[in-house]
Amino acid sequence: VSLTSKEVAEITRLLEDSSFDELYLELGDLKLSLKRSGAALASTDAPMQSQAPQAPPASAASGPPATGAAPTAEDPRLHSACAPLLGTFYRAPKPGALPFVEVGSQVQESTVVGIIEVMKLMNTVRAGANGTVSEILARDGALVEYGEPLLRIRRTS
Amino acid sequence: VQIRRVLIANRGEIAVRIIRTCRRLGIETVLAASEADRDALPAKLADRTLCIGPARAADSYLKVEAIVQAALGVAADAIHPGYGFLSERSALAKLCEEQGIIFIGPTAAQLEAVGDKLRARSEAEAADVPVVPGGAVDSVEAAMRIARNIGAPLLVKAVGGGGGRGMKAVERVQELPAAMELAASEAGAAFGDSRLYLERFIDHGRHVEVQVLGDGAGEVIHLGERDCSVQRRYQKLLEEAPAPALSDQLRQRLHHAAVRFAKRLNYRGAGTVEFLLDRQREAFYFLEMNARIQVEHPVTEAITGVDLVAEQIAIAEGAGLRLAQSEIRPRGCAMECRVNAEDPARDFHPSPGLVSEARWPAGPGIRVDTYIASGSQVPPFYDSLMAKIIVSAPDRGSTLAQMRQAIAATRVGGIATNLAFHAAILADAEFQAGGVDTGFVGRLLSGGAARASGGNHG
Numbered sequence: 001v002s003l004t005s006k007e008v009a010e011i012t013r014l015l016e017d018s019s020f021d022e023l024y025l026e027l028g029d030l031k032l033s034l035k036r037s038g039a040a041l042a043s044t045d046a047p048m049q050s051q052a053p054q055a056p057p058a059s060a061a062s063g064p065p066a067t068g069a070a071p072t073a074e075d076p077r078l079h080s081a082c083a084p085l086l087g088t089f090y091r092a093p094k095p096g097a098l099p100f101v102e103v104g105s106q107v108q109e110s111t112v113v114g115i116i117e118v119m120k121l122m123n124t125v126r127a128g129a130n131g132t133v134s135e136i137l138a139r140d141g142a143l144v145e146y147g148e149p150l151l152r153i154r155r156t157s
Numbered sequence: 158v159q160i161r162r163v164l165i166a167n168r169g170e171i172a173v174r175i176i177r178t179c180r181r182l183g184i185e186t187v188l189a190a191s192e193a194d195r196d197a198l199p200a201k202l203a204d205r206t207l208c209i210g211p212a213r214a215a216d217s218y219l220k221v222e223a224i225v226q227a228a229l230g231v232a233a234d235a236i237h238p239g240y241g242f243l244s245e246r247s248a249l250a251k252l253c254e255e256q257g258i259i260f261i262g263p264t265a266a267q268l269e270a271v272g273d274k275l276r277a278r279s280e281a282e283a284a285d286v287p288v289v290p291g292g293a294v295d296s297v298e299a300a301m302r303i304a305r306n307i308g309a310p311l312l313v314k315a316v317g318g319g320g321g322r323g324m325k326a327v328e329r330v331q332e333l334p335a336a337m338e339l340a341a342s343e344a345g346a347a348f349g350d351s352r353l354y355l356e357r358f359i360d361h362g363r364h365v366e367v368q369v370l371g372d373g374a375g376e377v378i379h380l381g382e383r384d385c386s387v388q389r390r391y392q393k394l395l396e397e398a399p400a401p402a403l404s405d406q407l408r409q410r411l412h413h414a415a416v417r418f419a420k421r422l423n424y425r426g427a428g429t430v431e432f433l434l435d436r437q438r439e440a441f442y443f444l445e446m447n448a449r450i451q452v453e454h455p456v457t458e459a460i461t462g463v464d465l466v467a468e469q470i471a472i473a474e475g476a477g478l479r480l481a482q483s484e485i486r487p488r489g490c491a492m493e494c495r496v497n498a499e500d501p502a503r504d505f506h507p508s509p510g511l512v513s514e515a516r517w518p519a520g521p522g523i524r525v526d527t528y529i530a531s532g533s534q535v536p537p538f539y540d541s542l543m544a545k546i547i548v549s550a551p552d553r554g555s556t557l558a559q560m561r562q563a564i565a566a567t568r569v570g571g572i573a574t575n576l577a578f579h580a581a582i583l584a585d586a587e588f589q590a591g592g593v594d595t596g597f598v599g600r601l602l603s604g605g606a607a608r609a610s611g612g613n614h615g
Contacts, residue, residue: 088226145209
């Protein structure tokens, strides 16, 4: 059994028009699972603590499909280079040196875009995508968490 | 020094517990959480949460450098390690000492002294605290000599071991050489240390431990004992204080032995000295010292009225002991049931997942330490402890009755728990009589299984 992309699009529309958040489909050894973006948030957060300040609850129930109008992070052309570990983020190889990259710099997947210091150990952060640096999010010398987005890269198509 | 900001390097119910005391004391809390715990209750309660790494403990909660870096990054004065994870790793205490961060616990040297079982054994002997007959063995000949002296059954243990690994029971002295060979290779592979020691195997032992507080300068007080004999495969399930069916004379000897041991180390902070009680001989032996706050500390808090986490913090600040021994007057009785996400029907298999409903008991004399509410997740990466239900009352009978009601009033939906098993323990005549040994849970399980399958012996 297989599905064409057109059929998948049709099923996706069915989900969007329904009042459900998730759809699992199994046909022989083919498995398809679809989830509205934002559905995970709604189902785990809502019953727990209603005072959770983020995520306005309005769109959770029956609002317009959240898929298309996703925030910047969801833009498939934008890649976020995230902190591989917690530590102090530096944009330059040493104090006073030029930063590894600036907004507008062309980068390859393996280009070093920063370093993270953990107890005097320097760990390099690589771009992880080919493209152009479009935004630098983390401040030089700041403590960054594991997984924190440090900069965004617009992929070359 | 006054601690104003604490980094909590732990998760689950103990993180919630530490935050609660810090709040009361006006101390800011920063939680170091793994990716799996970012949205859990401790993260909601802490003033700030830092993600220190992915779900796997080895990449987050066990990373000494990441945790110290996090503390430095947020300018925390101190780190509270909770229990488990890095709480007894001297590496964290040492790095804190080097970086000028207060480690809320003993010194790195004290952690090393109690972490090495042979070293702890010899410290106990030096403090005139009885140890299980036995000793270090470096050859089969020496082992046979000791074995003939103390007699079978025996236990061969690994110096670097723990949790039952590298441990072999020997029924007859002739079996000793083969058991030693096996234990040494197992220990060498598991701990990189194949040193062994030998102990008499005590069959009908009770596990009784004494809570102590030390100021780090030789002053030590005790806060009475806890009985933790209700355990399955070395995992405690239910604890109570005071230990039932114990003569006052034996009780006092236990307390004094624990204080002597901690004094010998100039112990700093809260700690527990564990003993094995030989019911037949009315004797007790030093097992080990736990150099941290323990899971079961609330039963001691319930009968003494002392907030042990607050005392840990005061000692770490250098305030010393704020209570004299004469001011510790245990009153009444307390019991704790550990509610685990595990399925007794499937050999206590872990059952993590979404908790669709959680209703905890409440009322006078009831305390629940938990990180779980309706809609919470029990992540599959860590231990299965969800909550601790602690009940206290004037005497053991009413404590037991109240605990049975508390367990019956608890509802957990969506995942399997051991609540029904707790109900079975509390309903058992031997447990109700008090003073069971560590074989109790095994007997209860095989008895129950035999009954369920129409077995031929009860």
